[in-house]
Amino acid sequence: MGALAQSTRPVARISGVLIRSATWGDLEEVADLLGSQSRAVSGIGVRVAQLRAEWDRAGFVVGQDNLVAVDDGEVTGYGVVKPGGELVLAALDEPTADELFERLCGRARQRGHATLIAVVESGEGELATLVHRRAFRLDREILLMWRPLGGPVEEPRVPEGITVRTFERDDAEAVHSLLNDAYTSWDDRYVPLAHDEWVNWMTGDPEFDPSVWWLAERDGTLVGCALHWSSGWLKDLAVASQERGRGLGEVLVRHGLFEFATWGIPRVGLKVDAANPTGAVRLYERLGFVVSSREATWTLAL
Helix, strand or coil: CCCCCCCCCCEEEEECCCEEEHHHHHHHHHHHHHHHHHHHHHHHCCHHHHHHHCCCCCCEEEEEEEEEEEEEEEEEEEEEECCCEEEEEECCCCCCCHHHHHHHHHHHHHEEEEECEEEECCCCHHHHHHHCCCCCCCEEEEEEEEEEECCCCCCCCCCCEEEEEECCCCHHHHHHHHHHHHHHCCCCCCCCHHHHHHHHHHHHCCCCCCCHHEEEEEEEEEEEEEECCCCCCCEEECCCCCCCCCCCCHHHHHHHHHHHHHHHCCCEEEEEECCCCCCCCCCHHHHEEEEEEEEEEEEEEE
């Protein structure tokens, strides 16, 4: 498993609530806490396997990058600074949230982060109010969209000259390069991961399944990809610049809809930047995806 904290000693106590380093023994309680918060907002829970994979990821130090709040032996708060500088925080009251935040800001500075990022879904408890109290700046809005799969889905028609197949391990470098090219072409805030880190993150996820990663090729060259998690979630969609406007993105998304319908998955979900200039939002709406909630990304200079 990932690197262990050097110490699990208490770091603060507030009105009987103990703030301390997280340990692997806290994993299930933290997943329950985060899951309760997430389900209340978006209907999506947090699985223990997902959280375990996050804690076990290279570069993450359990007990230094994450803290828990404990009241009468029960985990009632959690905070983490992820390797990319993202803050995740769940707490039952303002003083606990503030104490976790202060400690995690210190950890973020220690890791060399110049900016802290907080992704807040509508009405997400203490984190939603904390970003206003702490002078975060609103950066962007993300849409959570779902497409029900209650009936049959038409099998996608592949454009002439295009071959669509599923992912193999040797494709990783080309896929990662395509994603980086696609995202950096319009998002100046996108920071590419080192290739090995990206491979470990994506293929190490509990929901990684190469049979739902579709790749589109023209003359043997990768020109598009749609990477799904096995639960019915579209993680990434990218089309090479020279192929855009020809319906290839729609074809790749339809592959996911068709496959998951045959599996009996009730719906397919995704998140998309509301300001995405590539027409992604219109594409998803045309394919039957509907916005269910919105989340805002906030940033704070450290």
